């Protein structure tokens with residue numbers, strides 16, 4: 001392969017590796033993904049339970065506040081009983097007192113129900129927290145391991161970035177512009193390998209390894225003999241011939 005083409009192949013490889021390294025740095029490595037998912041799921045469950053406990057506690061406080069306000073009201077009405085001037089006023093006052101007492105009873109039921117919910121959810125929360133401990137500490141160990149690996153990945157990304165700069169300078173600007181433009185709208189892949197279609201007799205047939213479009217035999221020959229820069233007639237990726245494995 002002529003130098004220009006092999007430089008582009010190398011450039012694409014480095015760009016792919018850099019992308020993988022950057023994705024890794026922004027996420028979770030494969031080896032701890034499963035534990036990470038399990039940890040996140042259990043943690044979300046615990047957070048939801050804690051919210052349930054807090055909500056029930058809030059409902060209990062609200063009901064208790066209402067009860068206390070209503071008791072003040074009843075007390076106030078009872079103080080007024082001695083000041084009523086007639087039967088009608090007396091009747092009205094008694095009605096107010098009965099109404100308030102009924103409301104108190106309703107809020108008392110609510111307060112008890114909220115308290116029961118709170119206790120029940122607290123119990124489950126404690127159980128969940130207890131069983132989460134083991135997973136959480138295993139997760140902490142793996143996270144620490146990953147944190148310790150991160151600088152190496154970051155360093156590798158740094159090395160790749162400077163290598164990419166050197167390689168870019170070695171590619172003629174016009175070709176580089178084309179390559180980078182194709183890369184931009186082809187999910188980062190500006191190159192495609194040529195695939196020979198295996199069949200019986202007859203002349204050989206080649207396809208673009210990325211889009212499957214037929215590659216002209218002249219283009220294949222030109223790449224093989226002079227390493228010239230040829231692009232796929234369909235997807236416009238720069239074509240190359242993969243080195244024989246091994």
Ligand SMILES: [Zn+2]
Nearest residue numbers: 208211232235
């Ligand atoms: Zn193609």
